[in-house]
Amino acid sequence: MSVLVLVEHDGGHIKDATLATVTAASKLGEVHALVAGGSDAVAQAAAKIARVAKVHAANSPALEHQLAEAVAPVVAKLMEGHDAFLAPATTTGKNIAPRVAALLDVMQVSDILSVEGPDTFTRPIYAGNAIATVKSNDAKKVITLKGVVTKFEWTNPHVRFYVDVKDDKGNVTNWDLELMSVNTLTRAGWDRHSLNVGDQVTVTAYLAVDGSHRANARGNVTLADGHQIFAGDAQKTNGTETLR
Numbered sequence: 001m002s003v004l005v006l007v008e009h010d011g012g013h014i015k016d017a018t019l020a021t022v023t024a025a026s027k028l029g030e031v032h033a034l035v036a037g038g039s040d041a042v043a044q045a046a047a048k049i050a051r052v053a054k055v056h057a058a059n060s061p062a063l064e065h066q067l068a069e070a071v072a073p074v075v076a077k078l079m080e081g082h083d084a085f086l087a088p089a090t091t092t093g094k095n096i097a098p099r100v101a102a103l104l105d106v107m108q109v110s111d112i113l114s115v116e117g118p119d120t121f122t123r124p125i126y127a128g129n130a131i132a133t134v135k136s137n138d139a140k141k142v143i144t145l146k147g148v149v150t151k152f153e154w155t156n157p158h159v160r161f162y163v164d165v166k167d168d169k170g171n172v173t174n175w176d177l178e179l180m181s182v183n184t185l186t187r188a189g190w191d192r193h194s195l196n197v198g199d200q201v202t203v204t205a206y207l208a209v210d211g212s213h214r215a216n217a218r219g220n221v222t223l224a225d226g227h228q229i230f231a232g233d234a235q236k237t238n239g240t241e242t243l244r
Contacts, residue, residue, distance in 0.1 A: 001028055001029030001030070001083045001084070001118060002029055002030045002032055002081065002082045002083055003025040003026075003028045003029050003030065003031050003032065003082060003083065003084045003085070003086060004032050004033075004034055004056075004075065004078055004079065004082040004084070004085045004086070005018070005021050005022055005025045005031055005032070005033050005034065005052075005085075005086050005087070006018075006021070006034055006036070006071075006075070006085070006086070006087040006088065006092075006093060006096060007033050007034060007035045007036075007038070007042070007046050008087075008088050008090060008092050008093065009035065009038045009042045011037075011038060011039060011042070012038075012039055012041060012042065013042070013045070014042060014045050014046060014049075015088070015090075017088035017089070017090050017093070018033075018046075018049070018088055019049065020088070021086050021087065021088045021093075022049055022050075022051055022052060023051070024086060024112065024114075024115055025051075025084070025086045026051040027115040028083075028084055028086075028115055028118060029083065029084070029118075030053045030054075031051050031052050031053055032052070032053060032054040032055070032056060032078075032082065033046045033047075033049065033052045033054070033055045033056065034055075034056045034058065034074070034075065034078060035055060035056070035057045035058070036058045036059075036063050036066055036070075036071045036074055037058070037059060037060075037063035037064050037065065037066050037070075037071075038057070038059075040057075043055050043057040056078060058071075058074045061187075062187045062188070066092060066096075068095040068096045068099050069099070069180070069181065069183070069184050070184065070187065071096050072096055072099035072100045072103055073103065073180055073184065073188075075096065075100045075103075076100055076103040076104055076216075079100075079104060080204070085097070085100055087100075089110075089111050094110075097110070102216075103180075103216055104216070105216055106136075107136055109121050109123065109134055109136055110123060111123050111124060113131065116133065119135055119136050120133060120134070120135045121133070121134055121135075121136075122134070145163060145165050145175055145177075145202070145203045145205065145215070146165065146200075146201070146202045146203075147163040147164050147165035147166065147175070147200075147201065148163065148164045148198060148199070148200055148201075149161055149162070149163055149195050149196065149197055149198065149199040149201055150162045150163065150164050150174060150197060151197065152192075152194075152195045152196065152197065154182060154191075154192035155182065156181050156182050156183075157181055158178045158179060158180065158181060159178075159179040159180065159181070159182060159185055159190075160176065160177065160178050160179065161177050161179070161195055161217075162174055162175065162176055162177065163175045163177060163201060163203065173213055174213065175213045175214070175215065176212075176213060176214045176215075177203060177205060177214075177215055177216075177217040178214070178215070178216050178217065179217055189229070190229065194229055195221070199223060199224070200223070200224035201221050201222065201223060201224070202221075202222040203215075203217050203221050203222075204217070205217040
């Protein structure tokens with residue numbers, strides 16, 4: 001089991017809350033750290049934290065202030081290769097974690113006190129006067145769809161597009177795919193003409209838990225010519241992985 005941990009920092013130094021989060025994450029499995037919007041020095045310091053096996057460094061102007069709207073899609077993309085995501089129970093962590101949970105369409109377990117197993121945790125309830133043991137049965141379900149765009153809605157709170165997907169028997173199903181907000185996608189280079197009706201696309205998305213033909217695409221879309229728009233491709237540099 002691999003666990004992704006958000007490294008909280010001030011641009012130059014790692015904050016202490018990250019260390020406790022890494023300790024908790026190590027009880028779940030191999031720990032990978034994400035440094036979003038930090039300097040090379042922060043990534044190097046993260047690599048020296050005990051129990052951290054790998055560091056992902058993500059840098060772009062949008063990530064400079066570690067805003068949840070920008071960081072959450074990066075986390076969601078990395079979750080394709082991880083089984084759990086942990087963030088410090090700080091203002092930053094509490095802003096980012098709910099958005100990640102929404103993008104992945106899974107339950108968030110907040111303010112955990114201990115890790116009792118791969119899917120079992122303890123957390124305070126009733127203003128801290130009682131401790132509850134909670135279990136999450138969520139499992140990431142990632143799908144890949146290939147089809148033709150039938151509609152593109154450039155609107156808030158979430159941009160959406162619809163794709164006709166044909167199965168091996170020739171049956172066509174129209175999928176409803178959700179992206180991020182207009183502002184987030186604009187900062188990533190999208191505009192209202194990024195997708196057009198008739199475009200052939202391949203989409204990697206998280207399936208809705210209700211079993212419907214809906215999914216969260218997170219902007220991971222590949223056009224027929226192989227061009228990926230906001231796909232979060234990774235490049236390795238000096239032992240760390242940089243997302244662009």
